[in-house]
Amino acid sequence: MDAEYVACAEAAKEAMWIRNFINDLRIPGVQIDTVPLYIDNNSALKLTRNPEFHSRSKHIYVKHHFVREKVEEGLIDTQRVNTKDNLADVFTKALPRSTHEDLVERLNLHSGGGIESESSLEERKENARSNFWDP
Structure with missing residues (x-):
């Protein structure tokens, strides 16, 4: 739980x-008020929401409670x-x-191992631009 909570912080x-x-x-039209933070560890999630959940977390440095404050x-x-x-797992775990393959597809990642035609490269760039700015 400690490592998960520190990573969350x-x-x-x-x-x-x-x-x-x-x-x-x-x-114009872009204002972020609240940021969602997705956690797959129940203990770390509880610790971010409940300041009284401290009997097993007294040893965690105060600086890591930044997430709880926010x-x-x-x-x-x-x-x-x-x-x-959990999309992040594709970068951190052997799956x-x-x-x-499911997570890579959902992240819209590509292997880049093959040779891509100029037109398909431009199409991917345009799709990336439109997806990025699509509210």
């Missing part, structure tokens, strides 16, 4: 930085994600082939 720091950066750009402030919304739906 680090992700919260990054999420807050990105949130603030995007909001500072002042793009949840209390309403800037981060921690949510449970089922392990099979069964079918799970890996």
Whole structure:
């Protein structure tokens, strides 16, 4: 649980930085109030939401409770994600082939191993641009 909670705190720091950066750009129609943070570890999730859940967490450094503060402030919304739906696992764990392929497809990742025609490369770039800016 400790490693999961520390990773959650680090992700919260990054999420807050990105949130603030995007909001500072002042793009018309784009304002991020609350950032969802998906967690697949029940103990870490409980710790982000419940400050009284401390009997087993006294040893965790105060700096890692940043995520709890942001949840209390309403800037981060921690949510449970089922392990099979955790997109981050494709980068951090050895997965069964079918799970890996499903997550890679859902992330819209491509192997890049083959030679791509100029037209299909331009099509992918245009799709990426439109998906990025589609509210």
